[in-house]
Amino acid sequence: METEKIYGKIYRIVSDSLKAADRPFEYSRITFLSNIGxxxxxxxxxxxxxxxxxxxxxxxxxxxxxxxxxxxxxxxxxxxxxxxxxxxxxxxxxxxxxxxxxxxxxxxxxxxxxxxxxxxxxxxxxxxxxRLTDKSSLRELGKKLPTPIQNVIRKVFL
Amino acid sequence: MVIFMKLYIDISVLTLATYVTGIQRATCEVTVRFLENSNFETVLLHYNAADNCYYRINNLSFLNYYIRQKGVKEKMITKTPVKLEEIAQGCIFFDLDAVWMGRIKRSYLLPVLKRQGAKIAVHIYDIIPVTHPQYCLQRGVYCFMDYIGAHLIYADVIITNAGATAGALDNLADAVKTPLPPCHIVPLGADFNHAETVWEKEVGKNISTAAMKRPFLLMVGTLEPRKNHKLLLSAYDRGLKKMGCNLIFAGAVGWNMEQFTSALNNHPDYGTHIFHFEGLNDQEIFYLYQKAQFVVFPSYTEGFGLPVVEAFVHGTPVLAADIPVLREVGKEYAVYFKQDDADELCTKVMFYTEHNAEYEKIKQKLLAYRPISWKDSADKMEEIFMEELQ
Incomplete structure (x- = not known):
């Protein structure tokens, strides 16, 4: 498919740039293309x-x-x-x-x-x-909480 | 005869953002102008992943919150669903926000809208995650690749802020062998009155105390690797300190800045001659612009550089890295130094410190600076939609 070729080329451009900067792309090409659409x-x-x-x-x-x-x-x-x-x-x-x-x-x-x-x-x-994840006020509050509590919250929601 | 169309804007990321800076600032300002002035019926959308649908945002509540600082952000999201089927023939779907980080991927959404006959417009601020992915969080790069690929394939019109970004898009389209949709350049705006002064009593004491340490060089924007904050800190140690310069960094700490923030916080002059502030409001940022000797912009790469425009509007000279996009935005009003060269930055500061007449000449020149307003920016976008999408 033409669209898959375009996404594939974008992947190659990005991964080549990261390789040149000595930072390999952790997302594989297969992961990227499998999840398109x-x-x-x-x-x-x-x-x-x-x-x-x-x-x-x-x-x-x-x-x-x-x-x-x-x-x-x-x-x-x-x-x-x-x-x-x-x-x-x-x-x-x-x-x-x-x-x-x-x-x-x-x-x-x-x-x-x-x-x-x-x-x-x-x-x-x-x-x-x-509903809790969709509230920006709760997100802002979450960022102010102590790190251990933030970690617990991340474990539940993310 | 004016033809009215419905304009849908997904502002899900803006509604969740803590700080309205950068892309969220531009999204907010343009959206406000579309709501206030446009010939289009503007429908603001918030995506709810659990229900897999958009909900409509109350336009008045949006304006009240972002213009008049009234109301609660969550209450602007109504329970009126906007099904994807509604965004069809006669409608424009305008991607203005940093939507690539949201749950609804553009590789899924845009083909659906296209099949339904909707027109697709996108405001692309930059393609740094593709051209310079080493400066970005890899998760952001991954999400952005989906977004940019989908828009190259499905967008009917692209708006970008600078010729440098239009050029980068052209190169990318060429490299992936797909025709670039019609691409128009509309600079970002600024709506500040030269005459408006922010007084000391209007800002926090810690801000006014730091700003008393004159002269100071100011950097505004999220602390992240591509903005090259470390260059200014290095220049401080290599010469700016001896000249009696102070530094103020204003911006939230972004990703991958642990090394820099450690160097900053452990610097012997931190808190006395070097300062860092996060979460400043507009008044406090404007106050710092007005008091700064220079605003420094040493970025490795930028999509536009809104603080350059903001500094000019406040009459503050800018020292900018000599890269194409900053030359385009700064024009003849900025002073340029070789990218990543701390010694040249010191030399420039020294020159203007020792030649006050030259410094005053730059400030005089800035009195004539007139940026495009946010209204003009939004009007230009609407004109483009009318030309390209009707």
Whole structure:
């Protein structure tokens, strides 16, 4: 597709510039191109099923969280990369579908061949917390809180 | 005959912003003028990720909050949904804000709007995340790539602030082999009256105390690597201190500035001759502009450089890095020094310190400086929409 070529070229320009500045781009080309055109609330798992475990991990994580995983999360899942594709994908999808971020942002995972996403009481209850993330006054207050409290808040919401 | 169209502006990022500076300032100022003067019916949008729809912002509440500082920000967001299907034939969707950081990616949204017949306009302030990604947070670069790619493909018209950015867009379109949508240059505005003075009693005591340390050089803007704050600190140690200069940095601390802020906070002259202020209001920034000997702009790269215009309007000379965009904005009114050269910066300051007549000449020249107003900036954008999108 022409549009995919354009995005691909933009990726190459950026990653080449970062390489030249000795700062490798942490987002892979596959992650970037896989997530182009994603619906804000729906993640179509069928797009990712053919990916290798490392690519599946980074692409789906970024699709859900809109950022890369932290080191602790990366280290935890890297230990599981040698599992079969089916085992790894199932395990990782269980992890993200149960995440607070998915619930708070009402994210649905469609065309998941492994299981049906639970959208029960916990999912709905956490979904109500979205209202808190959408208030700029609360965000400003949050920035003034002590760092340990900010970390707890980030852990819940992000 | 005037043809009225609906103009939709997504200001989700502005409504969540703590400080209205940089892009959010431009978004706010242009939006206000569209609300007050435009021939278009302007619909302001706030995206709610949980409900996957936009909600309409009450225009009057928006004006009350941002112009008259009345009301509560959250209360301007109504419960009136704006479905994407509504943004269709006869409508313009104008991307004015830093929307790439939001949940609704443009690679998803723009093709939907395009299929529905909407016209798409975008204000691109710069493409620094593509041309100089090393100066940006990688997450921001990742999000921006989606945004810029989508607009290169789907936008019907691009507005940018400077010829340098238009040139960079042209190069990018060429490199990715796609035609560049019609691209127009509209400088950012400024609405300050030369005669308005901010008095000492109108600002915080800590500000007025720091500003008494004269002469001082001022840097305004978020502390981030591409603005090159470290150059000014280096110049202080290499010569400005001996000349009796003081430094004031005014701006929030951005990403990747731990090394600089550590050097700043641990500098022996911090708090006595070197100062840093965050969260200043407009009056306090204007006060500092009026008292500064020079505003310094040593950036590695910029999209425009609004503080250059703001400094001129307050009659304050500017020392700017000699890069194309700052030459374009500063024109013959600024004094230029070689990029990243602390010694040349010191030499320039020394010259104007020792040759007061030359310094006064620059200040005299600034009396004739007239920037484009925010109203003129918004009017020009509307003219472009009428030409290109009707």
């Amino acid at each position: 994603n619906h804000p609330q729906q993640i179509d798992i069928s797009k990712y099923l053919a990916l290798s475990n490392p690519d599946f991990f980074q692409s789906v994580y970024t699709a859900v969280y809109s950022r890369l995983p932290d080191q602790k999360t990366s280290d935890e899942w890297e230990r599981k990369f040698q599992r079969t594709r089916r085992e790894f994908q199932r395990a990782f999808l269980l992890y993200v579908t149960k995440s607070n971020v998915a619930a708070i942002n009402h994210i649905q995972f469609i065309h998941n061949p492994y299981f049906t996403q639970h959208t029960g009481i916990r999912y709905k209850a956490l979904g109500c917390l979205y």
